Amino acid sequence: MTSKSIFTLAVHAGERGPRPDFTPVVTPIYNSTTYIYESMEDLDAVFARERPGYVYTRYGNPTVAALEKAVAALEGGEEAMAFASGMAAIHAALLAAKVEAGTTVVAAQDVYGATYALLSRLFSTLGVRTHFVDITDLTAVEQAIVEEKPRAVLFETVSNPLLKVADTPALVEMAHRYGAEVIVDNTFASPYVFQPLAHGVDYVVHSSTKYLGGHGDVLGGVAVTSAQRCVTLRELTKLVGGNLGPNEAWLTMRGLKTLPLRMVQHCRNAAQVAAWLQDHPRISRVHYPGLSDHPQHEVATRLFRPGCYGGMISFEIADADQARVFAFMEALQLCLPATSLGDVYSLVMYPAHSSHRALTPEERAQIGIGAGLVRFSVGIEDVEDIIADLEQALERSS
Ligand code: PLP
Numbered sequence: 001m002t003s004k005s006i007f008t009l010a011v012h013a014g015e016r017g018p019r020p021d022f023t024p025v026v027t028p029i030y031n032s033t034t035y036i037y038e039s040m041e042d043l044d045a046v047f048a049r050e051r052p053g054y055v056y057t058r059y060g061n062p063t064v065a066a067l068e069k070a071v072a073a074l075e076g077g078e079e080a081m082a083f084a085s086g087m088a089a090i091h092a093a094l095l096a097a098k099v100e101a102g103t104t105v106v107a108a109q110d111v112y113g114a115t116y117a118l119l120s121r122l123f124s125t126l127g128v129r130t131h132f133v134d135i136t137d138l139t140a141v142e143q144a145i146v147e148e149k150p151r152a153v154l155f156e157t158v159s160n161p162l163l164k165v166a167d168t169p170a171l172v173e174m175a176h177r178y179g180a181e182v183i184v185d186n187t188f189a190s191p192y193v194f195q196p197l198a199h200g201v202d203y204v205v206h207s208s209t210k211y212l213g214g215h216g217d218v219l220g221g222v223a224v225t226s227a228q229r230c231v232t233l234r235e236l237t238k239l240v241g242g243n244l245g246p247n248e249a250w251l252t253m254r255g256l257k258t259l260p261l262r263m264v265q266h267c268r269n270a271a272q273v274a275a276w277l278q279d280h281p282r283i284s285r286v287h288y289p290g291l292s293d294h295p296q297h298e299v300a301t302r303l304f305r306p307g308c309y310g311g312m313i314s315f316e317i318a319d320a321d322q323a324r325v326f327a328f329m330e331a332l333q334l335c336l337p338a339t340s341l342g343d344v345y346s347l348v349m350y351p352a353h354s355s356h357r358a359l360t361p362e363e364r365a366q367i368g369i370g371a372g373l374v375r376f377s378v379g380i381e382d383v384e385d386i387i388a389d390l391e392q393a394l395e396r397s398s
Pocket of ligand 1 (some may be wrong): 085086087088112114156160185187188206207208209219220221340
């Protein structure tokens with residue numbers, strides 16, 4: 001290289017050294033978008049998928065592949081595909097399940113707001129009909145499946161913000177009996193608490209922005225499924241291009257390493273906070289699957305890791321309107337009034353002005369979201385500090 005011009009050296013010098021005889025302990029961030037091989041035949045074979053390798057990052061990337069392997073292992077699935085966001089993963093799973101013009105989806109009525117809008121506002125314009133149903137009402141779900149003959153049934157294993165728990169095995173059995181594929185969003189539970197693929201689910205999707213990443217610093221999504229379905233996801237993504245980038249994959253993988261440790265603390269803290277809130281005179285209702293009065297406590301106990309009910313809670317401040325709830329949220333000194341969930345930090349959110357803003361107060365009341373409802377993503381801080389913060393904020397805002 002030394003005889004070359006400075007223009008050429010600036011571009012090539014130092015790159016593509018001898019193949020290393022060492023293995024990095026941590027997967028490096030492969031920012032290269034393209035790859036070269038010893039021969040053109042090798043490159044051709046990779047293009048033809050006759051040998052493993054990478055040609056272009058929209059088709060696959062070694063750092064992203066490491067994350068995909070890790071999430072597939074944690075969910076007990078054959079393969080996974082990582083996306084730029086949870087929404088991209090949900091979109092891709094719907095397309096891979098052959099949801100197309102003239103077909104129907106049966107979906108939980110309380111899916112995440114953007115998922116609801118994706119189906120009701122975007123897919124509807126492409127000729128896809130969605131029938132929304134209370135996913136905890138198995139009779140209503142079966143009736144919807146029989147009448148609609150859907151291509152896919154989509155629901156969240158634990159719903160937002162009322163923490164309803166779906167009876168995944170019963171829903172899978174029902175959907176498969178009528179030839180529908182099952183897509184579940186396991187974001188709230190995380191694979192530590194619940195592994196839906198073990199119950200026959202076809203696609204598990206995550207917003208890895210939440211518990212998988214866990215630190216509030218990286219957006220992403222993952223779909224976990226069979227090797228065969230993953231080929232379809234990859235072919236679709238070559239066209240649609242919602243891939244996760246290698247830097248984001250690396251950060252997510254770093255977060256993933258402590259997922260079980262974090263979840264132990266999230267679950268333990270949430271259980272204690274829920275019990276404390278339940279006894280508080282200013283709290284009229286607590287939604288937490290670990291509480292014996294939760295409508296699906298039995299389902300959660302049957303399906304979830306023993307003694308673990310997740311890190312999400314929602315609660316109703318008695319006789320509170322929006323102003324009182326805002327006063328409470330502003331009085332918090334440790335817990336942060338911010339969107340998102342599943343981070344190491346405790347995050348408090350007001351569903352009526354965020355995820356369910358588009359609904360009228362009557363519509364919100366009908367699905368159980370009152371003016372005093374607060375959603376709480378319990379962090380991994382010391383639980384005594386979390387409770388003390390809630391206590392002082394309830395006191396100061398009363
Ligand atoms: N699914 C659930 C349950 C969510 O809570 C969210 C986001 O809050 C999403 C999907 C969408 O994920 P993302 O924001 O990573 O696109």
